[in-house]
Amino acid sequence: MTLPAAPPGLLDLYVPALLGFGLLTLFVAWAPLGLKRAPLSLPILCVALGAVVFSFEQFDQFALHPLDGPDLVEHATELIVIISLMGAGLKIDRHFKPLQWQLTARLILIAMPISIALFFLLGQALFGLGAASLLLLAAALAPTDPVLASDVQIESPDSQQDDEARFALTSEAGLNDSAAFPFVHLAILAAAGGWGWPVWQQWLIEPVILRLTMGALVGVAGGWAFGKLIYGFRGNTLSRTGDGFVALGVTLTIYAVCELLHGYGFLAVFLAGLMLRRASRDHEFNERMHDFADETERLLMMVMLFFFGGMLTAGGLLALVSWRELWFALLALFVVRPLAGWIALAGVTRAPQEKFVIAFFGIRGLGSVYYLAYGLNHASFDEPYRIWGAAGLVIVLSILLHGITVTPMMRRLDRARGTA
Numbered sequence: 001m002t003l004p005a006a007p008p009g010l011l012d013l014y015v016p017a018l019l020g021f022g023l024l025t026l027f028v029a030w031a032p033l034g035l036k037r038a039p040l041s042l043p044i045l046c047v048a049l050g051a052v053v054f055s056f057e058q059f060d061q062f063a064l065h066p067l068d069g070p071d072l073v074e075h076a077t078e079l080i081v082i083i084s085l086m087g088a089g090l091k092i093d094r095h096f097k098p099l100q101w102q103l104t105a106r107l108i109l110i111a112m113p114i115s116i117a118l119f120f121l122l123g124q125a126l127f128g129l130g131a132a133s134l135l136l137l138a139a140a141l142a143p144t145d146p147v148l149a150s151d152v153q154i155e156s157p158d159s160q161q162d163d164e165a166r167f168a169l170t171s172e173a174g175l176n177d178s179a180a181f182p183f184v185h186l187a188i189l190a191a192a193g194g195w196g197w198p199v200w201q202q203w204l205i206e207p208v209i210l211r212l213t214m215g216a217l218v219g220v221a222g223g224w225a226f227g228k229l230i231y232g233f234r235g236n237t238l239s240r241t242g243d244g245f246v247a248l249g250v251t252l253t254i255y256a257v258c259e260l261l262h263g264y265g266f267l268a269v270f271l272a273g274l275m276l277r278r279a280s281r282d283h284e285f286n287e288r289m290h291d292f293a294d295e296t297e298r299l300l301m302m303v304m305l306f307f308f309g310g311m312l313t314a315g316g317l318l319a320l321v322s323w324r325e326l327w328f329a330l331l332a333l334f335v336v337r338p339l340a341g342w343i344a345l346a347g348v349t350r351a352p353q354e355k356f357v358i359a360f361f362g363i364r365g366l367g368s369v370y371y372l373a374y375g376l377n378h379a380s381f382d383e384p385y386r387i388w389g390a391a392g393l394v395i396v397l398s399i400l401l402h403g404i405t406v407t408p409m410m411r412r413l414d415r416a417r418g419t420a
Contacts, residue, residue, distance in 0.1 A: 041403030046302045050309020063314035064307050074373035077366045080300040082269045086251040087293040088174040089273015103168040111344035115142040118336045126324045130382040132191035136375045137387050139183035143176035145365030165357045178267035182207045191379035214263025222254045223275025231280040244292025320389030329393040337362035364398040
């Protein structure tokens with residue numbers, strides 16, 4: 001039996017690839033210290049680095065091409081999103097009381113549908129795509145990214161900066177991925193079967209009612225069960241191991257079980273994180289699990305952003321951009337999200353600067369990449385290159401805009417609140 005030959009040049013690049021990965025890992029560890037006072041972010045540098053590296057001829061053959069290989073893009077971003085959602089759940093220390101979650105509810109139930117509607121209308125005016133393609137683009141761009149939004153979220157389980165702005169953005173990022181999924185499924189169903197009543201009926205029963213319900217049940221029940229396993233049995237608990245990778249095991253188990261039961265794994269993982277935190281709020285193992293999830297998320301995020309930079313150059317995303325995509329991206333970042341957020345927060349008694357931060361920092365990132373890849377893997381859409389081009393430009397500009405402004409704006413907000 002003859003083993004298949006490796007792609008030309010792959011083995012020759014094995015050692016250089018190890019060197020590059022090692023340097024990138026060290027860069028991920030060091031960069032936050034070096035960028036602490038600078039109006040830059042680590043995601044900006046990793047995207048730029050990937051764009052430069054994959055622009056060289058000897059590396060461009062290994063770049064991700066979203067139109068040619070969306071399966072790899074989908075599963076790579078899926079992994080990093082679920083780890084990020086577990087980290088978000090572990091660092092929220094709020095009781096499940098309506099008044100404490102009212103900002104979150106407004107952002108999910110008001111800001112997100114408004115964002116989807118505005119993205120749909122904007123895309124229709126600029127691109128003239130079919131309704132299913134427009135809905136996929138709108139649904140993919142509507143949620144705030146749980147991965148790239150870490151700079152505006154609660155830092156850790158014991159953080160003293162658990163203010164309303166950080167809590168609102170953390171909880172929104174934790175829940176809006178699963179809230180956007182029904183609209184992605186509606187786009188998939190419409191692309192395959194049109195917009196007739198049977199499609200709407202199927203959508204309401206399965207993607208909306210059954211999948212959301214199953215995701216919530218698995219998340220709450222699984223989080224409670226793992227909470228007992230980690231903290232509840234005297235003398236024989238997982239917390240005694242001190243191994244933070246328990247968080248990874250819980251994340252993957254909860255997600256896989258929920259997906260096997262046809263629920264929304266994103267929702268289940270975030271709720272499981274909340275339940276784990278409630279199982280023992282003051283236990284130091286919460287911090288250990290969060291730290292491991294956070295470190296794993298940061299490393300995977302930087303690797304994925306490095307390859308996203310390659311998607312821009314060697315992958316051809318930038319070649320798909322015209323003035324229409326540029327206008328779409330600028331209006332998406334400066335009009336759609338801020339306007340939707342401001343409408344959602346109307347009537348809320350908070351300082352104007354705090355409401356502006358919540359409305360403005362609707363960061364778009366790897367979650368949007370996942371949804372686009374997922375949708376294109378499950379149905380045939382009109383002009384997928386235009387969808388990728390528009391979404392890719394929104395993500396790039398979001399990384400630049402929010403990465404440059406996040407440090408000074410959050411510092412200014414803290415000074416205004418007297419907590420700097």
